[in-house]
Amino acid sequence: MAIFEHAIEVGVPVSVAYNQWTQFEEFPRFMEGVEKVEQVSDSMLRWEAEIAGVTETWDAKITEQTPDHRIAWRSISGAKNAGVVTFHRISDDTTRVMLQIEYDPQGFIENVGAALGIVQGRIRGDLERFKKFIEERQTETGAWRGTIPRS
Numbered sequence: 001m002a003i004f005e006h007a008i009e010v011g012v013p014v015s016v017a018y019n020q021w022t023q024f025e026e027f028p029r030f031m032e033g034v035e036k037v038e039q040v041s042d043s044m045l046r047w048e049a050e051i052a053g054v055t056e057t058w059d060a061k062i063t064e065q066t067p068d069h070r071i072a073w074r075s076i077s078g079a080k081n082a083g084v085v086t087f088h089r090i091s092d093d094t095t096r097v098m099l100q101i102e103y104d105p106q107g108f109i110e111n112v113g114a115a116l117g118i119v120q121g122r123i124r125g126d127l128e129r130f131k132k133f134i135e136e137r138q139t140e141t142g143a144w145r146g147t148i149p150r151s
Contacts (some may be wrong), residue, residue, distance in 0.1 A: 019143035030129035065148035
């Protein structure tokens, strides 16, 4: 498994950044290659994304969710991945969003892409597009404030 990390500061309060991140079905608006995310239940997501020129689908389980602090997940089918996003208050109007993803590249093309930094670049770009998206709006498109205890 390869580990990719990136952090970005966004010009909104921590609750706004967190609330927007809980709107998983909005991810295609700022995540490159993500075609669709369906929230099946409070803790289950179905993903469809283009990876290395191929459309992949997988299910992911949210393994921990603490409002304004942390969301962790792991895949339970399809592309093997796991990760965590954390939210850190810098000031009343600034939040650091830190994203860590563990990803098991499959096949030659995905392994080359990981080695060349393509995955890292995509994560960096996704966070930059999230920053632009939420800073332009200055409000979230929705929110889910429930807690999922660590499993």
